[in-house]
Amino acid sequence: MxxxxxxxxxxxxxxxxxxxxxxxxxxxxxxxTKHVERKRKAIETHSSAEGSPVVAAVRSLVDKLRSEPSFYRTLVHDQSSEKTPICVxxxxxxxxxxxxxxxxxxxxxxxxxxxxxxxxxxxxxxxxxxxxxxxxxxxxxxxxxxxxxxxxxxxxxxxxxxxxxxxxxxxxxxxxxxxxxxxxxxxxxxxxxxxxxxxxxxxxxxxxxxxxxxxxxxxxxxxxxxxxxxxxxxxxxxxxxxxGSNKLPKPVKRAQYRQVIKAIKRADFSDSEDVRSLVEREIPNLIGDVYEDVIGTQDTKHPKIEKRLAPVVNNITGLVKRKKQ
Known part of the structure; x- marks a missing residue:
């Protein structure tokens, strides 16, 4: 607020x-990145394929399909056989x-x-x-x-x-x-x-x-x-x-993040009740309880401001008018 x-x-x-x-x-x-894994493809190496592993994988699939056309029905989008951690x-x-x-x-x-x-x-x-x-x-x-x-x-x-x-x-x-x-x-x-x-x-x-x-x-x-x-x-x-010493905050899925942004853009921030409902109910319902209590201190003391007196004006020409009481 x-x-x-x-x-x-x-x-x-x-x-x-x-x-x-x-x-x-x-x-x-x-x-x-500890819980992030990179998927590694199970590539069948072709004896005549050199250079790019992508070329080797494509040639291997082509040979397989030529010899066994029904193999096409068994293909899936991801043929990962094992996962390896990301090395930072x-x-x-x-x-x-x-x-x-x-x-x-x-x-x-x-x-x-x-x-x-x-x-x-x-x-x-x-x-x-x-x-x-x-x-x-x-x-x-x-x-x-x-x-x-x-x-x-x-x-x-x-x-x-x-x-x-x-x-x-x-x-x-x-x-x-x-x-x-x-x-x-x-x-x-x-x-x-x-x-x-x-x-x-x-x-x-x-x-x-x-x-x-x-x-x-x-x-x-x-x-x-x-x-x-x-x-x-x-x-x-x-x-x-x-x-690095700080721990990673509780992660939020991208879909949940987008829902929160949409909820914020729907709210009327000229209405305190609407904002309170957004913060206390709508956002927690979308992404769960992600709020954490933060305790701190703030210096609320302000330097003493001396009252400034109006400057004395010499009324030489008589053009200065006094405010009526």
Whole structure:
């Protein structure tokens, strides 16, 4: 309720978000993949097949079908005969990718109607996220990047002029600017970069547009030309997996996650009763009891604000009028 304006309590959401990111970043990757298994195909090796195991498997099936056509009816989608655990390297690259765009309401419908909701513009939102990531970057020694498609370098530099961590203009996906963007830019849900990649595929230019050209053209897209600052942030760190200490939270199936998102988008966040019903009943019914009690402390003391007296005005010309009592 704090980010929707339904609560009048003063809570530093930035501290909560920073703590959540730090927790996820410090999850033991090996713990995460411990119960994940990779299926290995039972491939019959063909004496004349060399190179790709896929080619060997296809040739083996062709020979089998030629000699015994009825074998086709016994084929199943997955012919796995055994499972092998996923081996995680002792060194992995942690990455965070953020897209900042200010809006009166995005995830919480009708929340903009709440008078207590604090709505900020694109400049403030970008600075807010940089401040959050910078606090973690200093502790974890991340390398961070910021880019504002369609903006010049001097304008972007002002956002990182007062940071304490290591920040650079650019993106975590710019390791090879001359490589086609389709091979370097990931497809993420509800992401303008991904939508532009799909647009390049439709136009048939996905094999010719380099990563460098991708960022330049992205700045001319409507989402970046609306008169509000839209930023793309990224942080990365090569980390020894042995350093991970936090346990993996209770997993939620993708289908359940989608149901929760739909439930949130159906709710009316200008109605406190509707939100309370969503949190206390609807979400637990969809994914079970996943809430955990978090106990903490917050300094509620505020510096004493001295009452400012009205300045004394010398009425030289007689134009100052006193307010009638």
């Amino acid at each position: 704090y980010t929707t304006g339904l609560s009048k309590h003063k809570v530093k959401v930035a501290d909560i978000v920073r703590t959540m990111i730090s927790y996820v970043d410090n999850i033991d990757i090996k713990e995460h 390297s002792n060194n992995v690259i942690h990455r965070i990718s953020l897209f900042t765009r200010s809006s009166e309401q995005y995830l919480f419908p009708e929340s903009s109607e709440n008078k207590n909701k604090h709505i900020i513009n694109g400049n403030q939102l970008l600075e807010w996220w940089i401040g959050i990531l910078d606090g973690i970057a200093v502790q974890r020694k991340w390398q961070c990047y910021v880019t504002i498609p369609g903006s010049d370098s001097e304008s972007m530099k002002k956002y990182i002029s007062k940071v304490n961590g290591s920040w650079t203009l650019g993106s975590i996906f710019d390791k090879n600017e001359n490589s086609p963007a389709i091979y370097t830019i990931p497809l993420l849900p509800d992401d303008p970069k991904g939508r532009f990649l799909e647009h390049l595929v439709v136009e048939g230019r996905h094999k010719t547009v380099s990563t460098k050209d991708f960022w330049e053209e992205l700045g001319f897209r409507q989402e970046f030309r609306i008169g509000n600052v839209v930023g793309i942030l990224g942080c990365e760190l090569s980390l020894d997996t042995k350093q």
